[in-house]
Amino acid sequence: MFNLHKSLGLTVLALAVVRLAWRLYAGAPIPMASIPRWQLLLARVTHWLLYGLIIAMPLSGWLFDSASGLRPLRWFELFQVPKLIAPNTGVREIARDAHGWIFWVLVLLILMHAGAALYHHYFVGDGTLRRMLPGRRMPPPSSNRNS
Ligand code: HEM
Ligand code: HEM
Incomplete structure (x- = not known):
């Protein structure tokens, strides 16, 4: 189960890095005027914290795994993942604590974030949530780069 946890977590890390790179390149849709x-x-602030934490979450797990000096980590039993650092008790403790804390901060932010989306949909009634659907017309990426 731990190998599965780690393999899935590293996959999240890779996807998050790709998503962040795309976000930095293409920008985001212009927010609703209202x-x-x-x-x-x-x-x-919430969106950038979410980006930061979905990277920090698996990274702290990987650091914990590395600093613990555990058995080799194999991504879905396909290939060996390098260790970030040599075994180190101090770093191990910090990374483990960080892995736990980041998770709860992330849970809190996700609840806030999803709550805000539902608030927009049901109370404000604007298109914030609806326009996430595929096929909605968006302004061209270049018009709002790095916003
Ligand atoms: C999106 C990615 C990830 C999420 C959401 C996540 C979530 C969690 C959570 C909630 C725990 C329990 C924490 C606790 O008991 O305090 C945990 C433990 C653990 N995670 Fe992750 N994890 C992720 C990625 C990773 C990665 C990439 C690795 C290693 C390569 C990893 C290694 C571990 C280890 C070794 C533990 C056990 C910690 C302990 O013994 O206290 N995790 N993870
Ligand atoms: C029920 C779950 C969720 C709903 C309904 C939801 C809804 C939305 C909506 C409507 C937006 C667009 C806001 C806008 O147009 O300005 C958005 C953006 C975003 N969401 Fe979510 N979301 C959910 C879960 C998550 C989760 C789990 C994460 C990450 C852990 C996340 C990360 C983000 C980020 C980073 C953005 C900003 C995108 C950008 O501007 O670059 N969301 N979400």
């Missing part, structure tokens, strides 16, 4: 400034700011 959204107040403070909400835009809060959404922006």
Whole structure:
């Protein structure tokens, strides 16, 4: 089960890096015009925290695995994943604590984030959630690069 956990986690890491690179290249859709400034700011902070944490989450697990000096880590039994550092008790403890804490912060942010999407859909009634569906017209990426 731990190998599965680690393999899935490393897959999340790879996908998150690709997604972040695409986000930095292509930007994001322009927010709905009706959204107040403070909400835009809060959404922006939350989104960047989510990006940071979906990378920090598996990275801290990988660091913990590396610092523990455990058996070789094989990605879905296909190939061996390099260790990030040599065994180190201090780093091991910090990485383990971080892995636990980041998870709970992430859970909290995801609940806030999903709650905000449902708030927009059911209470405000704007298109924030609906426009996530495929096939919706978006402004060209270049018009909002790195926003
Ligand atoms: C999206 C990615 C990941 C999520 C959401 C996640 C989540 C978790 C959670 C919730 C725990 C239990 C924490 C606790 O008991 O305090 C855990 C433990 C653990 N994770 Fe992950 N994990 C991820 C990726 C990884 C990766 C990539 C590795 C290693 C390569 C890893 C290695 C471990 C190990 C070794 C433990 C046991 C920690 C202990 O003994 O206290 N995790 N993980
Ligand atoms: C029920 C679950 C979820 C719903 C309904 C939801 C909904 C949404 C919506 C509607 C947006 C677009 C906001 C806009 O147009 O400005 C968005 C963006 C985003 N979501 Fe979610 N989301 C969910 C889960 C998650 C999870 C689990 C994560 C990551 C752990 C996540 C990360 C993000 C990020 C990073 C953005 C910003 C994209 C960008 O502008 O680059 N979401 N989400």
